[in-house]
Every structure is written in C-alpha cells, then in structure tokens.
Amino acid sequence: MRESSSSSPNPAIGRSGINDIVVNHFFVKPFNTSNIEIVQASQKFFGFALPSLQLSERAAKFENRLVETTASADLIGEIIVDAI
Secondary structure, eight states: OOOOOOSSSSTTTHHHHHHHHHHHHHHHHHHTOOOHHHHHHHHHHTTOOOHHHHHHHHHHHHHHHHHHHHHHHHHHHHHHHHHO
C-alpha cells in the first residue's frame, strides 16, 4: 500500500520554494549556465521577481490595505455614533 505524499518532496521547501526552483531552472536553460549569479542577474535585468518574493510583497500589500480599511471603518463608525 502506498502512503500519500505531501505536495512537495521536501516539506521545508514549501510551494513557493519549489516555484522558485522552477523559475530559476527556466532561466538556466536559455543562458546555458548553472551559475546562479548569472541567473539572478538575468532575472533582475528582465524585471522578473521570484514567486516567493511576489508572495511576500502581496501579503504586505494586503496587510496594509486591511489596516487602512479597518481604520476607515473605525472612523466611519465614530462619525455615525457622533451623529446619533
């Protein structure tokens, strides 16, 4: 009987880490290099962010908007209470 495996062979890597590996591999092939510095330089030159960086940026953006929305809702609530 076969045990069910997790989504990644190494749970410490996680999904965004696997996506980073795939993206790095995508840049390795056309430049025919295994030098990670060349890969990172080409990603920067083409303006390509790794999925793990995109995920952290999106999470920070979401948190900022959530705080702003909560602050706006609190302010509106205070205005309504004062009006009553």
